[in-house]
Amino acid sequence: MTTTDTRLESGTSDLYLSMYRDMVRSRVLSDRMFALNRQGRAAFAVTGQGHEAAQVGSAYALTAGADWVLPYYRDVGVLVALGMKPYDILLGLFAKAGDPTSGGRQMPCHWSWPEMRVVTRSSVIAANLPHAAGIAYASKLLGRGEVTIVYFGEGATSEGDFHEAVNFAAIHQLPVVFFCENNGYAISESQEKQMAILHVADRARGYGIEGQTVDGNDALTVLQTTRWVIEECRRGLGPKLIEAKTYRYAPHTSSDDDRRYRTRAELEEWTRKDPIDRLRNRLLADGVLTPDADGAIRAAAQREIDEAVEAAERAPDPPDDDAFRYVFAEDA
Amino acid sequence: MPEITYREAIRQALRYQLQNDERVFLMGEDIGAYGGSYAVTKGFLDEFGEHRVKDTPIAESVVVGAGIGAAMAGLKPMVELMTINFSLLAIDQIVNNASKLYYMSNGQINVPLVIRMAGGAGSQLGAQHSHSLESWYAHVPGIKVVVPSTPYDAKGLLMTAFDDENTVIFIEHTALYASKGEVPEDGYRVPFGKLQVFRPGADVTLIGYSGSLHQAFRAAERMAQEGIEAEVLNLRTLRPLDVDGILASVRKTHRAVVIEDDWKFGGFAGEIAAIIQEQAFDDLDAPVMRCSGSDVPMPYAAALEQAALPQEDGIISLAKRIVGGRA
Ligand SMILES: Cc1ncc(C[n+]2csc(CCOP(=O)(O)OP(=O)(O)O)c2C)c(N)n1
Ligand SMILES: [Mg+2]
Numbered sequence: 001m002t003t004t005d006t007r008l009e010s011g012t013s014d015l016y017l018s019m020y021r022d023m024v025r026s027r028v029l030s031d032r033m034f035a036l037n038r039q040g041r042a043a044f045a046v047t048g049q050g051h052e053a054a055q056v057g058s059a060y061a062l063t064a065g066a067d068w069v070l071p072y073y074r075d076v077g078v079l080v081a082l083g084m085k086p087y088d089i090l091l092g093l094f095a096k097a098g099d100p101t102s103g104g105r106q107m108p109c110h111w112s113w114p115e116m117r118v119v120t121r122s123s124v125i126a127a128n129l130p131h132a133a134g135i136a137y138a139s140k141l142l143g144r145g146e147v148t149i150v151y152f153g154e155g156a157t158s159e160g161d162f163h164e165a166v167n168f169a170a171i172h173q174l175p176v177v178f179f180c181e182n183n184g185y186a187i188s189e190s191q192e193k194q195m196a197i198l199h200v201a202d203r204a205r206g207y208g209i210e211g212q213t214v215d216g217n218d219a220l221t222v223l224q225t226t227r228w229v230i231e232e233c234r235r236g237l238g239p240k241l242i243e244a245k246t247y248r249y250a251p252h253t254s255s256d257d258d259r260r261y262r263t264r265a266e267l268e269e270w271t272r273k274d275p276i277d278r279l280r281n282r283l284l285a286d287g288v289l290t291p292d293a294d295g296a297i298r299a300a301a302q303r304e305i306d307e308a309v310e311a312a313e314r315a316p317d318p319p320d321d322d323a324f325r326y327v328f329a330e331d332a
Numbered sequence: 333m334p335e336i337t338y339r340e341a342i343r344q345a346l347r348y349q350l351q352n353d354e355r356v357f358l359m360g361e362d363i364g365a366y367g368g369s370y371a372v373t374k375g376f377l378d379e380f381g382e383h384r385v386k387d388t389p390i391a392e393s394v395v396v397g398a399g400i401g402a403a404m405a406g407l408k409p410m411v412e413l414m415t416i417n418f419s420l421l422a423i424d425q426i427v428n429n430a431s432k433l434y435y436m437s438n439g440q441i442n443v444p445l446v447i448r449m450a451g452g453a454g455s456q457l458g459a460q461h462s463h464s465l466e467s468w469y470a471h472v473p474g475i476k477v478v479v480p481s482t483p484y485d486a487k488g489l490l491m492t493a494f495d496d497e498n499t500v501i502f503i504e505h506t507a508l509y510a511s512k513g514e515v516p517e518d519g520y521r522v523p524f525g526k527l528q529v530f531r532p533g534a535d536v537t538l539i540g541y542s543g544s545l546h547q548a549f550r551a552a553e554r555m556a557q558e559g560i561e562a563e564v565l566n567l568r569t570l571r572p573l574d575v576d577g578i579l580a581s582v583r584k585t586h587r588a589v590v591i592e593d594d595w596k597f598g599g600f601a602g603e604i605a606a607i608i609q610e611q612a613f614d615d616l617d618a619p620v621m622r623c624s625g626s627d628v629p630m631p632y633a634a635a636l637e638q639a640a641l642p643q644e645d646g647i648i649s650l651a652k653r654i655v656g657g658r659a
Contacts, residue, residue, distance in 0.1 A: 043456040043634065095456075095633035104633035107458040123460040124418060125390050158389030159421070186390055188366030194389045261365050323636040327628050 013288040019060050019081070019219055020283060021297050023052040023276050026077040028301045029086045030250070032309060033076075033093050033108070037254040041313065042093050045254040046109050048074040050217075053275030054181050054244035056081045057222030058149065061230050068117045068135045068148040070128045073109045074181065074248070075151050082116050086305055090312035097318040104318040105326070117146075126156040129165035129178065136174035136239070147233045149177040149226075154200050154243075155186025163207075169239040170207040177229055178204075178241040181216065183248045188261035201243040209239050216244025217275040220282070246275070333514040341483035341515045342372050342448075342504065345490035346410065348519050350380050353408060356494065359386035359395060360412030360448075369414050370450055370509055396422035396447060400430050400499075403445040408494065416451035416503060417463050430499040431474035445499045446490075452505040452543050452593055453641060459629035462637075464593040466542075467600035469501045470570040476500045476524060477570040481545035483513035485568055488522030495521065505543040525572030529581070533561035536651050537581045537588040539604060541567040544591040544642065551647040560655055570600060578604065579612050586617040587654045591647055596624035618654035623647045 030047035037045040048055060055077030062069065064082050071078045079089060088100050092111070095104035101111045101120065112120040119135070121128040132150035139146050156162055157180065169176050180200045184191050197203070204211025214225045222244055229240040247270040251258040258267075283289035325331050336344070349356045358373060364387040367374030376385045388395045392413055399411040413419045419426065426447065434442040453462035470477045476498055480486040486504070493500040530545060531552050540548035545566045552562035563581050567574065582588050588608060590601035605620040626640045 095636075102632070104636060105459070105629075105631045107461070107632050110458075123458065124421070155390045158391040160391070160393055186361075187369075188362045188364075189387050189389070193364075193387045260367070318633055318636055320635055320639040323631050323639040324626060324628055 015060070016220070016279070016283060016288060019056055019223070020276075020279050020289065021301070022081045023056045023077065023219065023279065024297055025086065025301045025304065026052050026056060026080040027276060028305045029080065029089065030076050032305050033090070034250055034254065036093065036309070042108070043095070044108055045093065046073045046252075047250050048076050049249040050247045050270065050275070051075075051181050051183065052077045053219035053279065054216040054222055054246050055151075057219035058179055058226040058242070058244070060223050061226035062149060063146075065116055066146050067230070068119070068132070068139070068146060070119050070121060070132050070135075070148065070150040071111060072121050072128070072151045072153065072156075073107075073123070074153070076109065078151065079111055079113075079118070082113075082118065084111070084113060084116075085308070087308040087312055090308050091315055094312055094315070095318070096312065096315040097322070098315050103322060105322075126152060126159035126161035128152070129156070129161050130168070132176050132178070133165045133169045133174060136169060136176035137172060140172065140174055145234055147175045147177060147230050147238070149179055149230070151179045151181060153186060154180055154182040154184070154191060155189070155194055156180075157200050157203060158186075158194055166204070166207045166209065166239070166241065170209045173236065173238065175233040175236070175238045177226070177233060178239065179226070180241065180243045182243050182245050185248070185252070185262070187252045187256060190261075199243060201241055204241040209241060211241040211243065213243045213245065216246035217273050217278060219275060219279045247273075333516055335512050336483055336515050337509065338480070338483045338486050338504070338511050338513075339370065339372055339509040341487035341513075342490055343374075344515070344517075345487045345494075346373065346376070347379075348491065349408075349410070349494050350376070350384055352519070353494070355406065355408040356410065357384045357386065357402075357407060358410045358412065359388050359399065361388055361390055361395075361414055363387060363412050368412060370504070370506070373412070392418050392421035393425055396425040396430070399445045399447070400425060400433070400443050403443045404433070404441055408444060410446040410448060410494075413447060413449040415461065415506075416449045416465050417461050419447070419449050419465075426469070426475065426499070426501070427472050431472045434498070435474060442497050443499045444497050446493045446502060447499065448502045448504065450506045451503045452507055453625070453630050453637065454507050454543070456632060456634055456637060458632040462630035464625070466501075466503050466570055467594055467598070467603070470600060470603075474498065476572065478502045478524065479542040479567065479570055480504065481508065481540070481542050481566055481568075483511065483515045485522055485528075485566070487515050488520050489524070489568060491519055492521045492524055496524070503542065507543055522568065524569045525574050527568055527574040527577040528566040529563060530566040531562070531564040533563035533585070535561045535585055535587070536655050537563045537565060537578075537585045538647065538651065539565045539567065539578065539588060539590045541570065541592075543593055547642065547644055548591045548647060551644045551651070554644065555648055555651060560651065562651060575607055575611070578608065582608055582612050583615045586615055587651075589621045589623055589647060589650050589654070591623045591642055593625050593641060595627050596622055597627050599624055618656070621650040621654055623650050
């Protein structure tokens with residue numbers, strides 16, 4: 001596993017502060033989305049508490065608007081880092097008419113955002129990996145310098161689509177990054193029930209590409225590794241696979257009860273490796289952040305999400321006729 | 333007779349099979365410690381052990397494919413595919429393999445496999461989690477398609493599925509798991525291909541199955557208050573289909589409405605309508621009507637989803653239209 005322990009590069013403190021802020025905003029937003037479900041105000045929630053370093057760290061390595069991004073349902077942090085407003089994510093949670101990703105048609109956290117080259121994922125596991133290979137194929141044929149990153153859990157790597165997509169990308173040397181957020185569980189099934197290997201990254205070798213396992217709770221390591229990998233892809237040396245080891249704190253989705261398959265002690269142990277605490281401590285130690293500034297970041301995030309929830313919940317619902325629109329492209 | 337839920341009825345059949353037939357084993361995603369996405373196998377891992385209750389990776393094709401292999405080798409597997417939506421990742425194994433190995437091997441190798449999956453909409457799970465694709469499976473010769481609508485049927489039909497020498501697709505409706513009904517404690521069977529007259533009536537036949545049976549029944553009860561007596565048929569299995577039972581009812585009422593959650597275009601209601609007009613045209617006083625889901629991917633927002641699904645009011649207005657002056 002790669003972990004960096006370099007001093008922060010000079011002149012980059014704003015970038016790291018911005019990453020930190022987005023990780024905090026993502027956490028506050030995710031916590032709130034789950035709470036709204038528990039209060040009966042949202043039908044469904046799926047969130048990524050615990051994955052913030054993997055999500056925000058990797059997204060900060062992208063050229064937003066040029067690179068293609070295929071997130072999966074847990075990637076609140078990726079979208080926040082790309083600049084999607086919490087208000088817009090909440091419109092999706094409440095299935096409102098103004099939900100910019102689907103107008104209330106798609107499940108929450110299945111984002112489409114063409115300006116940022118974000119393509120809605122399939123709820124059906126792993127189906128977006130072949131899409132990523134195809135997008136990267138197009139980029140290559142069209143001679144464009146963009147890279148595609150596709151996100152998924154370790155559970156998705158059991159599906160045929162994972163293997164078919166990686167193999168296809170490897171054959172054609174496509175500029176695509178397969179980014180696995182390995183949180184050790186596919187709903188209730190721990191990794192041992194899913195695969196007979198320790199590291200998903202080891203699967204890459206079987207297809208003739210490079211795979212790297214990183215500490216997914218260390219935002220700086222994730223950022224550096226993803227940057228390097230994306231650079232390689234841009235130079236035509238892709239595809240690559242990154243496995244970010246992490247842990248999810250919340251149940252799988254709002255329909256799950258995680259006490260049925262994992263201990264509170266295990267959860268407790270991982271909260272001690274919290275990715276946000278980790279970056280904060282690092283920034284405090286390096287003098288990039290002060291306790292006061294940290295307090296201000298957290299308070300601002302709370303305020304932002306409070307206001308966004310208020311406004312999004314009051315936004316208008318889609319009219320019933322919307323159910324029949326956009327079935328065929330002629331319906332636009 | 334004890335009153336139990338649809339979920340509990342399915343559990344009883346599975347427990348009965350695990351206890352009484354050592355060839356039976358279960359496999360699927362999250363069916364072990366978790367007890368299944370719909371809590372159908374809760375506690376089974378502790379009771380029957382890991383060899384008989386197997387968690388699988390998220391890999392539907394190998395789950396069904398390995399089930400086919402184990403069945404060919406003499407075991408009696410039951411595979412759970414979570415939902416009909418994910419069965420699409422195993423459709424090659426089901427349609428190209430399970431359904432025709434017997435035929436292609438000149439009757440030498442059969443595949444006695446039970447494939448359970450939850451289907452249906454109405455729970456705000458969006459376009460990819462809300463399919464009613466039973467008509468696709470019913471379309472394929474060589475597999476049987478079971479669509480229970482009550483706890484009694486769920487247990488009795490699942491028992492019959494395990495007796496069957498073919499692959500059986502057993503589709504449970506997500507909205508019915510908590511519904512209750514009387515269920516005998518013994519290992520009774522409900523035969524395939526025999527519909528149930530769920531409510532007798534003389535004015536119009538309402539044909540339903542799985543979730544739509546209940547909508548048809550509620551519509552019939554409302555129409556009764558206005559003097560229209562609808563006969564409600566519970567199909568129980570789509571393949572084999574009880575054609576005689578359908579025709580007998582239509583010959584009595586001379587009118588029929590078929591209700592299904594599925595899309596109208598190319599759906600199973602169209603098949604039933606075709607059978608009726610082919611075989612009972614002279615008995616009909618009106619065209620056979622279909623009350624189906626709208627031809628759209630299922631939207632997520634609650635109101636949009638209801639707008640896309642068949643509703644009782646729609647059944648009643650279609651029924652009244654063909655009953656005409658009768659009431
Ligand atoms: C084809 C398919 N099978 C099953 C499911 C049900 N399901 C949804 S999420 C999930 C677990 C995914 O685990 P992983 O890929 O590790 O991602 P994580 O949720 O842990 O981030 C499963 C089994 C599905 N959506 N699609
Ligand atoms: Mg996982």
